[in-house]
Amino acid sequence: MNQAAPLRQPIRAARPLPVDLRPFLLPLAVVGLAEVMALLFVPADSFSLAAPHQIAVEFARMLVDGTFLVRTLETLGAAMAGLALGGLLGLAAGVMLGLSEAADKVTSMTVEVLRPMPPTALIPLSLLVFGFGLTMEIAIVAFTTIWPVLVLGRAAVRETEPRLMEVAKVLRMSFFRRLTRIVIPGAIPRIFVAFRLAAAIALIVSVTVEIVANPRGLGYGMMLSSQALRPATAFAFLVWIAIVGWGFNRVLILVERHLFGGLQGDAR
Amino acid sequence: MDRVIQFSNVSLAIGGRHILDDINIDIARGEFVAIVGPSGCGKTTLLRLLAGLAAPSSGEILLDGTPVRAPRQDVAVVFQDYGKALLPWRTASGNIALALEAMNVPRDQWPARIAELLATMGLERDGDKRPGEMSGGMQQRLQIARCLAQQPGVLLMDEPFGALDAITRQLLQDEVLALAERTGMTVFFVTHDLEEAIYLGNRVVALNASPGRVARTFPIDLPHPRDQLSTREHPTFLELRHDLFSFIKGGTGK
Numbered sequence: 001m002n003q004a005a006p007l008r009q010p011i012r013a014a015r016p017l018p019v020d021l022r023p024f025l026l027p028l029a030v031v032g033l034a035e036v037m038a039l040l041f042v043p044a045d046s047f048s049l050a051a052p053h054q055i056a057v058e059f060a061r062m063l064v065d066g067t068f069l070v071r072t073l074e075t076l077g078a079a080m081a082g083l084a085l086g087g088l089l090g091l092a093a094g095v096m097l098g099l100s101e102a103a104d105k106v107t108s109m110t111v112e113v114l115r116p117m118p119p120t121a122l123i124p125l126s127l128l129v130f131g132f133g134l135t136m137e138i139a140i141v142a143f144t145t146i147w148p149v150l151v152l153g154r155a156a157v158r159e160t161e162p163r164l165m166e167v168a169k170v171l172r173m174s175f176f177r178r179l180t181r182i183v184i185p186g187a188i189p190r191i192f193v194a195f196r197l198a199a200a201i202a203l204i205v206s207v208t209v210e211i212v213a214n215p216r217g218l219g220y221g222m223m224l225s226s227q228a229l230r231p232a233t234a235f236a237f238l239v240w241i242a243i244v245g246w247g248f249n250r251v252l253i254l255v256e257r258h259l260f261g262g263l264q265g266d267a268r
Numbered sequence: 269m270d271r272v273i274q275f276s277n278v279s280l281a282i283g284g285r286h287i288l289d290d291i292n293i294d295i296a297r298g299e300f301v302a303i304v305g306p307s308g309c310g311k312t313t314l315l316r317l318l319a320g321l322a323a324p325s326s327g328e329i330l331l332d333g334t335p336v337r338a339p340r341q342d343v344a345v346v347f348q349d350y351g352k353a354l355l356p357w358r359t360a361s362g363n364i365a366l367a368l369e370a371m372n373v374p375r376d377q378w379p380a381r382i383a384e385l386l387a388t389m390g391l392e393r394d395g396d397k398r399p400g401e402m403s404g405g406m407q408q409r410l411q412i413a414r415c416l417a418q419q420p421g422v423l424l425m426d427e428p429f430g431a432l433d434a435i436t437r438q439l440l441q442d443e444v445l446a447l448a449e450r451t452g453m454t455v456f457f458v459t460h461d462l463e464e465a466i467y468l469g470n471r472v473v474a475l476n477a478s479p480g481r482v483a484r485t486f487p488i489d490l491p492h493p494r495d496q497l498s499t500r501e502h503p504t505f506l507e508l509r510h511d512l513f514s515f516i517k518g519g520t521g522k
Contacts, residue, residue, distance in 0.1 A: 163352035166321060170339045171370035171418070181366060185357055 050232035058236040067221065068240055075217035076244075078134055079206040082141020083199055089142070090149030090198070091191060095184070097150070098157025115147040119205045123213050133216070137209050144205045145198040152194035156187035189260045196252045203245055218244070270297040271330075272422060272454050273318065278327035279479075280313060286479035287313055291327070293473060293482060297421075300448055300455045302469035304462055306516065310480030311458045315426050318456060319345050331422065341371060344415035348427040350407040354399040360386065360410050361395040367417035381417065389413040389443070405436035412444070422454045430460070438496050441468060445494055462512050466505060467494060474515060486512060 031052045038051030050058075062068045097104040122140050130136035160183050168178045210219025218241050225233035273295035280288040288310045295301050303311045316322045317329055320339040329336045331343065347353040354363050361382045368378050386392050389409040399407050408428060415423060425444070429437040445468060448455050459465050465472045469488050476483040490504055499505055 161352050163347060163349060164355065166345075166347070167353050167366075168370075169321060170319060170343075170345045171367055172339055172341055173370050177370070181369075182355070185355070 047229040054232040055235040058232040071218045071221045075206050078137040079202040082138040083145050083202040086142035086145035087149045090146040091153050094150040094153025095157050098154040119144040137214050141202045141205050145202050148198045149194045156190035272297045274330040276328050278324045281325045289479035289481050298452045300470045302457045302465035302472045304465045305475030306477045309475040309477040315424050315458050343422045344418045344420035346425040346428045350411045359396050364414050367414045385413040425457045466508050
C-alpha cells in the first residue's frame with residue numbers, strides 16, 4: 001500500500017481580472033526610468049534626446065492634427081498596393097510552379113538568386129526608373145513580397161493530398177476544375193498565412209524606402225523630424241510606427257482566425 | 269455469360285520487380301467479386317489498373333469490351349482512406365456536389381440528387397456536416413454516396429472497411445450488399461479479411477504474393493440475402509472459411 005497521497009493544492013478563489021496588467025509593467029518601468037534620467041541629464045531643448053512627456057505631447061499633437069493619419073495612409077497605401085501586386089504575382093507563379101515540376105526546374109535557380117536580394121538594394125534602380133513617389137515604393141514592395149508568397153504558395157500546392165487528385169482523376173475533372181475545386185481551396189489557409197507574413201514585410205519595406213529615399217509616409221516624417229533636430233517628434237513617430245505594425249498584424253491574425261479558425265484538420 | 273470486366277494476361281513490372289504476373293480474371297455483369305491475398309500481393313494495384321489510375325506493362329484489361337486506358341465516369345472507386353478522399357473544407361452535400369458537377373448534372377437538379385444520395389447511405393440528417401465532424405463510418409458512407417452519384421456500372425472498393433470498427437463494418441457490409449443487389453452494379457472488392465470476402469462475394473479470387481498471381485478462385489455458393497448470423501454459421505460458409513484459411517496459410521495451397 002504505497003499509494004501516493006493525493007496532491008493537495010490550495011484552491012484560490014479565481015479573481016476575475018478584466019485585463020492582465022503584468023505585460024505592461026516593463027514598458028511602464030522603462031518609460032518611468034527614462035523620464036527620471038531625462039530630468040536629470042537631458043536639457044529640455046536637447047537636439048538628440050527627448051523626455052517621455054515631451055514625446056507624449058508630440059504624439060498627441062500629431063494624432064490630433066492629422067499628421068499621423070495622412071502619413072499612415074500614405075505608408076499603408078503603398079504597402080497594400082505593393083502587397084496586392086507582388087502577392088498576386090507570387091501566388092500565380094507559386095501555384096504554377098507547385099503544379100508543374102518542369103516549370104519549377106527551369107525557374108528554381110532564378111528564384112533562389114532573386115529572393116534573398118535586399119529590398120533596399122533596389123532603391124537606386126527604382127528611383128532611376130520611376131522617380132520619387134508612390135510608384136517606386138509600390139514597385140519595391142511588390143518585388144519583395146513576391147517571394148514569400150511564391151515559395152509558400154508553391155509548397156501549399158505541392159502538398160495537395162494525392163488521394164484527392166486521384167478522386168479528381170476518377171471523376172475525370174478538367175484541369176481548371178481540379179485547380180479551382182481541389183488545389184486552391186486546399187491551399188488557401190496556407191496561402192493566407194503567406195499573405196500575412198508578406199504584409200508584415202511590406203510594411204517594413206515601405207517605411208524603409210521612405211526613410212532612405214521616398215519623400216512620403218511615416219518613414220519620411222520620421223526622417224524629416226530627425227533632420228530638423230526635433231527628437232521628440234522622431235520618437236513620437238517611432239512609437240506610432242510600432243503601434244501601426246502591431247495593430248496591422250493583429251487585424252490580419254483576427255481575419256485569419258475568423259476565416260479559417262478550426263475549420264479543418266489540415267489547416268493547422 | 270455477359271462479361272463486363274476481363275483481365276487478359278495482365279502483368280505489371282516496376283523497375284524490374286514483378287508486381288503482377290499474367291493475371292486472367294473474367295467478371296460477369298452484376299457479379300460481386302472479392303479479391304484476397306497476403307499484403308503486398310498486388311491486389312490494390314490490380315484495382316488501380318482496373319480504375320485506369322495505372323497501366324499494365326503487358327496484357328489488357330477490357331471493360332465492356334473496351335480497353336481501359338484512363339478512368340471512366342461509370343467506374344467509381346471507394347478508397348480505404350476516406351479521411352483523405354473527402355474534401356475536408358466541404359460539407360457532406362458539397363462533397364457529393366463535387367461528383368455531380370464532374371458528371372455535368374444540371375445545377376438545379378443537385379439538391380434533389382444530393383438528398384436522395386444522402387438518404388441512400390443513411391446520412392439524410394448529416395448533409396451540412398463537414399467530414400471532420402463525422403465518424404469514420406459516416407465518412408465512408410459519404411464516400412460511397414459520392415461514388416453512387418456517378419451512377420456507376422462498376423464499383424471498385426479498395427479495402428473500404430479495413431479502418432472501421434467491427435460493428436460498423438458489418439452494417440456497411442450489409443448495406444453494400446443490398447445496394448449491389450438493388451442497382452445490379454458489378455462490384456470488385458479488395459480486402460484482406462477472408463471472412464468478409466466469403467460473406468460478400470459471389471466469387472473469391474485469391475492471389476499469391478511476389479509476383480501477384482491468381483492462385484485460386486473460390487465460387488461462393490451461399491444463399492442470398494446474406495445474414496450476419498445465419499450466413500456466417502452456414503456449413504458452406506464454415507467449409508469455405510476452412511478451405512480459404514488453410515489455402516492462404518499454406519502459401520501455394522493444398
